[in-house]
Amino acid sequence: MLEIKDLQIHYGSIKAIRGINLKVPDGSIVTLIGSNGAGKTSTLRAISGIIKTAGGSITYNGENITNLHPEKIVKMGICQSPEGRLIFSNLTVEENLLMGAYTRKDKEGVKDDLEFVFSFFPRLKERIKQLGGTLSGGEQQMLAISRALMSKPKVLLLDEPSLGIAPLLVKTIFEKIVALNHSTGITILLVEQNANLALSVANYGYVLETGEIILEGKADELAKNEEVRKAYLGE
Ligand SMILES: Nc1ncnc2c1ncn2[C@@H]1O[C@H](COP(=O)(O)OP(=O)(O)OP(=O)(O)O)[C@@H](O)[C@H]1O
Numbered sequence: 001m002l003e004i005k006d007l008q009i010h011y012g013s014i015k016a017i018r019g020i021n022l023k024v025p026d027g028s029i030v031t032l033i034g035s036n037g038a039g040k041t042s043t044l045r046a047i048s049g050i051i052k053t054a055g056g057s058i059t060y061n062g063e064n065i066t067n068l069h070p071e072k073i074v075k076m077g078i079c080q081s082p083e084g085r086l087i088f089s090n091l092t093v094e095e096n097l098l099m100g101a102y103t104r105k106d107k108e109g110v111k112d113d114l115e116f117v118f119s120f121f122p123r124l125k126e127r128i129k130q131l132g133g134t135l136s137g138g139e140q141q142m143l144a145i146s147r148a149l150m151s152k153p154k155v156l157l158l159d160e161p162s163l164g165i166a167p168l169l170v171k172t173i174f175e176k177i178v179a180l181n182h183s184t185g186i187t188i189l190l191v192e193q194n195a196n197l198a199l200s201v202a203n204y205g206y207v208l209e210t211g212e213i214i215l216e217g218k219a220d221e222l223a224k225n226e227e228v229r230k231a232y233l234g235e
């Protein structure tokens with residue numbers, strides 16, 4: 001279980017995250033929803049060790065991982081697919097994927113996992129030698145998720161996988177995310193502005209508003225919640 005207690009994140013005088021608590025049980029899909037600037041990305045970046053926390057703790061299976069070096073956190077099995085995708089434009093699809101496996105020593109396992117991600121996203125296999133920067137937005141998103149998977153994570157942190165992608169492809173990507181969770185038991189913390197979509201695939205959800213969790217509950221119940229529907233489901 002990944003557990004966040006009383007997490008605080010400051011940028012100078014800006015208090016971006018103000019004491020949030022969050023639990024991501026093993027094998028579950030948990031979503032963190034909220035609008036622009038709520039602090040979703042900041043939360044993921046703190047878990048990944050990319051930014052320093054100002055208070056509180058982050059533990060994984062009881063071990064304190066707060067402010068550990070990002071590489072150490074990847075080695076412990078927590079890997080993030082970043083917002084805006086951030087793939088390497090001048091590297092091929094294959095090279096991008098291998099970059100995701102850079103912490104691994106098991107070359108055979110890496111080969112198997114390449115085949116595994118290609119089985120999930122056949123489109124990437126068709127484009128194996130294509131430069132990352134020339135992929136479509138949706139394909140880049142698949143590549144970013146696949147690159148994170150190449151580290152063989154136990155916990156996958158996804159930052160807005162639906163961003164800027166056509167609805168049909170978003171549906172495909174989300175179906176893949178669920179299939180991945182079902183087939184491998186991988187734990188997923190999904191950050192989304194698209195609350196409808198996120199709540200349709202998650203087990204549990206948290207609603208973040210200007211650095212604070214204002215609501216939480218089972219995903220199907222949150223989806224029915226009037227406050228959530230008004231604020232995030234455009235009703
Ligand atoms: N490096 C930074 N320096 C200063 N302020 C920052 C920095 N990064 C984020 N912030 C601020 O912290 C707040 C939370 O930002 P964050 O990126 O976590 O939001 P978000 O929920 O991911 O939003 P979005 O949905 O737009 O991606 C925002 O007000 C943002 O301007």
Ligand SMILES: [Mg+2]
Nearest residue numbers: 040041042083
């Ligand atoms: Mg963000």
